Amino acid sequence: MADQRYSSNNSEFFLDLHGTTRAEAKRTVRVRIAECFKYGIECLKVVYGSPDEFQGSIAEAIFQLIKETAETSYLALEMLPSYVFMPNPRPEFISTYVRLYLSRNDRSLLLDSDTVFSPFTPKYERDLARRLRCKTPYFPLRTEYTLQWASRAIGHGCTPEILTSLLKRPSQKSGNQRDHVTWSELCELAVKYKTRPAATFTEVQNIFDSQTNHEIDRPSVSDDMTDAAPNTETYNEIVARALHLEEQSHYSEAELLLTELLTATPLSSELEDEAFLSLGRVKVAMKQRDGETTLLQALELRKTRGPRGTDLLPNLEALAMYYRQSGEYERASAMLAEASEIAEAGHRIANASEVIAGYLQSAELAHFAGRHKDSLDTLKELSGFLPRQLTDFENAIRFDLLGLNHLSVDSLLEAELAFQSSVRYANKSEMSSEGKACILMHRGRLKRKREQFAEAIHLYEEAADILRQSPELSDGFLEAQLLSSRAVALKCSGQEAEAKLSYNRAIELFQMCGATEHPEYAKSLQSRAVLLLSCGDVKQAEQDAQLALEIAELKVSSDSTFRLLCSTILEEIAEKI
Amino acid sequence: MGEHRRNLCTCGSGKHRNACCNRLSPATSAGRKQWHFEVTSEEEELRAKSLAFRSTGSHEDACSGFEELVAMSPTNAVYWTDLGLSYLDLSRTQDASEAFKRGIQVAPGYPSAFYNLGNISLDESVRLHNSGIASRADVAQEADRAIAYFRECLDSDAKYAACHYNLALAYRMASRPKEAGHHMTIALRLDPSFTLPDGFRMQRDQF
Numbered sequence: 001m002a003d004q005r006y007s008s009n010n011s012e013f014f015l016d017l018h019g020t021t022r023a024e025a026k027r028t029v030r031v032r033i034a035e036c037f038k039y040g041i042e043c044l045k046v047v048y049g050s051p052d053e054f055q056g057s058i059a060e061a062i063f064q065l066i067k068e069t070a071e072t073s074y075l076a077l078e079m080l081p082s083y084v085f086m087p088n089p090r091p092e093f094i095s096t097y098v099r100l101y102l103s104r105n106d107r108s109l110l111l112d113s114d115t116v117f118s119p120f121t122p123k124y125e126r127d128l129a130r131r132l133r134c135k136t137p138y139f140p141l142r143t144e145y146t147l148q149w150a151s152r153a154i155g156h157g158c159t160p161e162i163l164t165s166l167l168k169r170p171s172q173k174s175g176n177q178r179d180h181v182t183w184s185e186l187c188e189l190a191v192k193y194k195t196r197p198a199a200t201f202t203e204v205q206n207i208f209d210s211q212t213n214h215e216i217d218r219p220s221v222s223d224d225m226t227d228a229a230p231n232t233e234t235y236n237e238i239v240a241r242a243l244h245l246e247e248q249s250h251y252s253e254a255e256l257l258l259t260e261l262l263t264a265t266p267l268s269s270e271l272e273d274e275a276f277l278s279l280g281r282v283k284v285a286m287k288q289r290d291g292e293t294t295l296l297q298a299l300e301l302r303k304t305r306g307p308r309g310t311d312l313l314p315n316l317e318a319l320a321m322y323y324r325q326s327g328e329y330e331r332a333s334a335m336l337a338e339a340s341e342i343a344e345a346g347h348r349i350a351n352a353s354e355v356i357a358g359y360l361q362s363a364e365l366a367h368f369a370g371r372h373k374d375s376l377d378t379l380k381e382l383s384g385f386l387p388r389q390l391t392d393f394e395n396a397i398r399f400d401l402l403g404l405n406h407l408s409v410d411s412l413l414e415a416e417l418a419f420q421s422s423v424r425y426a427n428k429s430e431m432s433s434e435g436k437a438c439i440l441m442h443r444g445r446l447k448r449k450r451e452q453f454a455e456a457i458h459l460y461e462e463a464a465d466i467l468r469q470s471p472e473l474s475d476g477f478l479e480a481q482l483l484s485s486r487a488v489a490l491k492c493s494g495q496e497a498e499a500k501l502s503y504n505r506a507i508e509l510f511q512m513c514g515a516t517e518h519p520e521y522a523k524s525l526q527s528r529a530v531l532l533l534s535c536g537d538v539k540q541a542e543q544d545a546q547l548a549l550e551i552a553e554l555k556v557s558s559d560s561t562f563r564l565l566c567s568t569i570l571e572e573i574a575e576k577i
Numbered sequence: 578m579g580e581h582r583r584n585l586c587t588c589g590s591g592k593h594r595n596a597c598c599n600r601l602s603p604a605t606s607a608g609r610k611q612w613h614f615e616v617t618s619e620e621e622e623l624r625a626k627s628l629a630f631r632s633t634g635s636h637e638d639a640c641s642g643f644e645e646l647v648a649m650s651p652t653n654a655v656y657w658t659d660l661g662l663s664y665l666d667l668s669r670t671q672d673a674s675e676a677f678k679r680g681i682q683v684a685p686g687y688p689s690a691f692y693n694l695g696n697i698s699l700d701e702s703v704r705l706h707n708s709g710i711a712s713r714a715d716v717a718q719e720a721d722r723a724i725a726y727f728r729e730c731l732d733s734d735a736k737y738a739a740c741h742y743n744l745a746l747a748y749r750m751a752s753r754p755k756e757a758g759h760h761m762t763i764a765l766r767l768d769p770s771f772t773l774p775d776g777f778r779m780q781r782d783q784f
Contacts, residue, residue: 379649380617380649380650383617383619383620383649383650384617384618384619386617386618386619399645399648402648402649403648406648406651411651413675413679414647414648414651417644417645417647417648418648420644421641421644421645421648424641
């Protein structure tokens with residue numbers, strides 16, 4: 001049964017992945033390895049059960065992940081059983097679990113009551129308590145939870161007030177209210193809440209009814225399937241409605257609608273796929289941490305239902321988009337490559353605009369993943385294979401990418417000419433203010449590299465002005481990047497006080513827009529740490545560098561150079577202390 | 578010593594005559610080196626468009642086109658040379674010089690880039706001379722720079738008639754009439770459409 005526990009006696013984290021999909025299992029173990037390393041936990045025991053066939057099993061996914069993470073030095077590989085490294089071991093020869101011994105981490109953090117391990121979704125787990133244990137963020141040292149936290153964990157419209165009423169015993173007086181519950185109490189409350197009659201009709205029903213004026217025969221919200229016969233036509237309408245809400249950016253309503261539908265209703269496979277994908281996209285748009293999980297689940301679900309066909313494309317595109325947004329460019333690139341392979345194999349005829357967009361996206365991801373030559377080659381290939389004349393907008397993007405790549409390989413003159421062309425095309429096209437600001441920011445980076453700091457600062461400010469003209473289009477991430485870049489230019493030109501203010505605002509904005517795991521945020525923290533160290537604020541510098549390192553370590557496939565940079569600063573700080 | 582000097586090229590390079598300008602003899606010289614750069618159909622189209630802009634006097638548009646070309650294909654020395662010439666049309670000599678130098682960087686020995694750099698220095702030398710306020714040393718220094726570029730150009734393409742012609746002019750600016758006469762003779766032999774400028778005379782014993 002799916003479970004997770006931490007035992008401080010033998011410094012072991014126990015992770016049972018029964019009832020979990022392969023993709024989710026792989027993701028969970030990947031994240032958990034990084035987390036265990038971060039907190040200096042010595043061993044991670046992963047239970048995957050006894051598969052009938054090794055191929056396609058969770059065990060295979062985990063062994064594959066172990067091999068992928070071999071380069072990161074998080075794991076002590078010599079302690080692993082040999083079958084982990086076999087290409088296709090026989091199921092009867094492998095154990096039902098594997099103990100992953102983690103490498104020693106000299107900078108490990110202490111566990112306290114606020115230490116949290118990320119949740120995962122055991123899709124096929126029926127036991128409510130176990131589902132809750134896995135689906136909610138896991139605080140190993142916390143013994144009590146607030147009612148607000150508990151109501152959010154239970155979900156499905158549960159509120160602290162409902163829990164308070166469920167907590168009250170008939171003999172209890174109303175004045176003696178509790179605001180904390182233990183874990184076992186929380187599980188009991190969840191069962192009570194699930195079985196109480198009032199939980200059947202929810203907010204979702206009201207939203208939907210008010211907008212469609214239809215009476216929908218909905219089953220109750222429950223983890224178990226109900227006896228109500230599925231009404232496919234009605235569910236189709238609900239999914240269509242959710243998609244419409246997603247398009248209109250009414251994400252929370254769409255999420256509620258889809259969650260209720262997926263939790264309580266047996267759907268046809270096509271409809272379930274569609275609902276899962278939409279839910280994943282909505283969660284990503286709302287910057288929820290389990291957005292990736294839902295998208296991976298949706299992909300896994302589609303893959304299990306038939307051969308890899310072109311119907312996988314929307315799932316892969318959504319995942320590529322998610323990885324791009326969260327700064328995991330290599331993974332985004334892999335998703336895009338898989339999508340392109342499937343489209344080719346399926347003889348899907350793409351129109352010229354799709355082909356061009358594909359090339360540009362691929363070049364962009366290759367650039368941000370640090371493969372500048374590949375990116376330039378892709379753009380060259382595009383030039384030789386133009387299905388039609390590029391529009392001004394496409395040219396603006398193409399030259400911006402060319403500029404970025406030239407800049408990365410220190411061809412500054414070429415970069416300058418490319419950015420000039422990009423700006424020219426951007427002004428001719430109907431490019432969004434965010435796009436234009438982005439090009440100016442990249443040009444600012446070039447100026448900074450040429451040590452023309454005053455010009456760089458001017459370009460950053462110009463870009464910020466453009467962004468301010470239409471603030472509704474920006475989520476603050478680009479502005480945060482701009483401020484961070486401006487701070488670097490100010491620091492280099494000796495205006496340290498101004499630079500500090502710029503960094504502070506940038507970091508605040510990164511936090512506000514929920515990009516606290518993005519590599520750009522980590523870079524800002526690291527850069528501010530350097531400034532603070534030179535100003536003598538050692539304590540804050542240490543905090544920043546430590547956090548930057550943690551973010552870098554959270555991603556198993558993170559930039560090793562950046563991690564080294566953070567470690568070097570921390571060493572410098574330690575020397576000063 | 579005397580024998581050795583007799584075998585040296587009269588252009589003053591210090592090289593053996595068979596390894597320098599004299600190899601230019603129509604009977605003995607090898608063919609001119611061909612430069613090949615990979616070009617996409619889009620680039621071809623854009624270059625043709627930009628050249629058309631230049632020929633009609635739309636120098637700004639031509640310049641934008643060549644800038645795009647070098648951004649798209651920075652290893653093509655032809656585009657750098659085109660861009661440099663375009664900058665010259667807009668009197669942006671410094672940028673032009675940088676573009677030609679970048680052309681040489683991406684294709685070492687590319688003659689047109691050396692030739693154009695030589696021209697920039699030669700023009701500067703003439704400008705200094707005509708201004709009347711520059712010293713002879715300054716004029717000669719600039720001419721020497723032009724000579725160096727032209728010679729590099731001829732090392733790659735010894736049959737470059739226009740380069741011989743301008744090299745002759747540069748030698749004259751540097752007050753080295755013997756070498757000037759030698760290269761003017763070669764230029765006129767390679768391309769009879771050139772006219773002998775005032776103050777020059779053909780060398781009879783060259784070939």
